Amino acid sequence: MDSILTFLGxxxxxxxxxxxxxxxxIKDVFFNKTHTIKHNFPVVGNLRYFLESIGPELRQYIVANNREELPFDRIQRSWVYASAKNANNYEGFGTDRDINETNYIFVNNAMIPYVMPEKHPNxxxxxxxxxxxxxxxxNNRKKPYRPASVINVSxxxxxxxxxxxxxxxxxxxxxASAYHNTGEGGLSPYHQQGGDIIFQIGTAYFGIRDENGNFSMESLKKLVEDNPSIKAIEIKLSQGAKPGKGGVLPGTKVTKEIANIRKIPMGKDAISPPYHTAFNGTQGLIDFIEDIAAETGLPVGIKAAIGKMDQxxxxxxxxxxxEKGPDFITIDGGEGGTGAAPPSFADHVSLPFAYGFRDLYKVFKNHDLTDKIVFIGSGKLGFPSKAAMAFSMGVDCINVARxxxxxxxxxxxxxxxxxxCPTGVATQSKWLQAGINVTEKAExxxxxxxxxxxxFIEVTHACGYEHPCQFTMDDVDINLSDQDFTKTLxxxxxxxxxxxxxxxxxxxxxxxxxGGNYNKKQSESSINKEEVRY
Structure with missing residues (x-):
């Protein structure tokens, strides 16, 4: 043994x-059965796969310019980061955007901006x-709800x-007195920190399903009764990233806690089918909406990505x-999506927000229904200029996710x-999410x-208006082509x-x-905040 240690030393x-x-x-040549590069170029071939693995990081921080990345470029991300830190979110020396690019947005300011009266709330x-x-x-719901913020969590x-x-x-x-949409995964204790809630019903009916996975009205009623923070209910028909496909939460993410919240087996893939089983057809959807509204008293709406218009x-x-139906409609753009989706869906299925909303709004306008419905836009709208465009088109609120x-x-x-996820935002790893300081991030x-x-208020005032609901389709121009380069919306x-x-x-x-903190009569959640585990 001593001689071996001497040799190694x-x-x-x-x-x-x-x-x-x-x-x-030796491993690459004799034991590698999958990678030709490694077999033909042992040792050196490993460098190719290493560089490929860190390629996104290299492009993001070294190669790509400030306006080149997608879905959000560096300038957009920096604006969100600075705004979230309540730091300086201005930029100097003028815009570095190509203002001649197709679909570039111009917001038309007024010659004389809106002047706030002395006792104006703002x-x-x-x-x-x-x-x-x-x-x-x-629709005469028992518990109408006015969102206290025009921007909310999708x-x-x-x-x-x-x-x-x-x-x-x-x-x-x-x-911030905004609302928080739960998504289709059910209402967790972490959703119950005092913010207004829009409870979403997905195709798998997570959290409100019976033992066979079918929708349970009794479970929904009890959930609403036990949680007064739920202000409205949204039925998800489809989402922008993968409309008509449904979703999968991998079994590796289905912890015991998630299984209990969603009422599903632990450790198995949580599959959302592409369609609902609680109703059939368009008339069935209306009846389903009315049944839920009658049983809960809450406003009920629908969410969908837009494609074919016949239905x-x-x-x-x-x-x-x-004279009945949804109280609100959330229009999700095809450019949206926080999770995973096949490229064929994420890249090509459903229309981008602007085109989808245009088609849908025209339908409801032609039937004189726009005053009965709150229109919510979603799909990379979390910037004041994009919000101005959306409100000009007819949106009443916007939801942001990413x-x-x-x-x-x-x-x-x-x-x-x-x-x-290295930042702990989109992972169930206890280690990775431990770095999130909830108090700091909430701020x-x-x-x-x-x-x-x-x-957004400042942009609105610059255009001569008090509230963005006053924007019209003539208040925003968009670049189209060389012949008719700029037109109003x-x-x-x-x-x-x-x-x-x-x-x-x-x-x-x-x-x-x-809603929000402006409503002094708002009830607190029934969940004991001290029992919530982070």
Whole structure:
């Protein structure tokens, strides 16, 4: 034994390296059965796979310029980060955007901006910007709801996102008086940190299903009764990243806690089918909406990515004839998506937000239904200029997902589907999410939403309006082509939005249906906050 140790001790560091290289070469040539490169170029061939593995990081931080990356470029991410930190989110020396590129947005400012009266609510609270419409009021729901913020958290499930990320988002929206959509994964304790909740019903009915996986109205009623923070219910028909496909939460992410919340087996893939089993057809959807509204008293809406329009025409006609149906519609753009999706779906199935919303809004406008429905836009709208475009087209609120993730600390690593998210935002790894300080990240979520609203109010005032609901299709221009290079949205998309009734911000402030912290009668969640585990 002593002689062996003496021999090993005599080996120099460069000889150890040589031995390692020889062993790797032997492995590559004689034991590698899958990679031709490694077999034909032992040792050196491994460098190819290493560089490929860190390629996204190299491109993101070294190769790509400030405006080149997708889905969000470096300037966009920096604006969210700075806003979330309540730091300087300005840029100097003018824009570095190519303002001649196709689909570039120009917001038309007024010669003389809007001047706030001395006692205007925004003088005391520069972040106050509620929705101009009330969900459920037109359909006489028992508990109408006016979102206290025009920007809110889109559907992201606990399971897809980590416990600490969900808790940070909900604590943040409580501070910012926004609402938080649960996603289809059910209502977790981490959603119950005091923020308003939109509970989403997906095709698998997670959290409100019976032992056979079917929808249970009794479970939904009990959930709503036990959790007064739930202000509305959204039925997800499809989502932008993969409409018509459904979803899969890998078994590696299905912990005991997630299994209990979703009412599914632990450790097995949680599969959401592409269609609902609780109803059939367009009339069945309307009846399902009305049944839920009658049993819970809450506004009920639908979410969908937009493609073919025939069933939307049918839905609008039935709503007009029967005077019942959804209280709100969330239009998800095909460019959206926080989780995983096959490239064929993410890249090609469903229309981008602007085209999808244009087609759907025209249908409901032609049936004189726009005053009965709150339109919610989703799909990379978490920037004031994009929000101005969306409101000009007829949106009443916007939902943000990835932008909210960025405010929590997401770095766009694009590993949401691998359970290895380096920032702990989209993983169930206890180690990786341990780095999320919930109190600090909640404050960043709060400041992102507040600073977004403040800047959006400033853009609105620059255009001569008090509230973004007053934007028209003539207030935003868009680059099209060389011959007709710039047109208004009205000329490009060939419609005008219907005017939203608006009596002033002060009237919205006094609305008894206003959600968020502005509603002094808002009940606290029944969950004991001290029992919530991070």
């Amino acid at each position: 005599a080996i120099t560091w460069w000889q150890w390296i040589l031995i390692f290289v020889v062993l790797v070469a 003088r005391k609270d520069p972040y106050f910007l509620p929705c101009a419409k009330v969900m459920g009021l037109a 559907a992201m499930s606990f399971g897809s996102l980590s416990a600490r990320a969900i808790a940070s988002l909900n604590k943040g929206v409580k501070k 939307w025409h049918e839905l609008a006609l039935l709503i007009k004839q029967q 932008e909210a993730m960025l405010s929590v600390g997401c770095i766009q690593a694009k590993s949401c589907h691998t359970n290895t 960043r979520v709060n400041f992102y939403f507040k600073n977004f609203r403040k800047e 009205a000329a490009a998309y060939e419609y005008h939005k219907v005017e939203v009734p608006f009596e002033g911000i002060r009237a919205l402030q006094k609305c008894k249906y206003l």
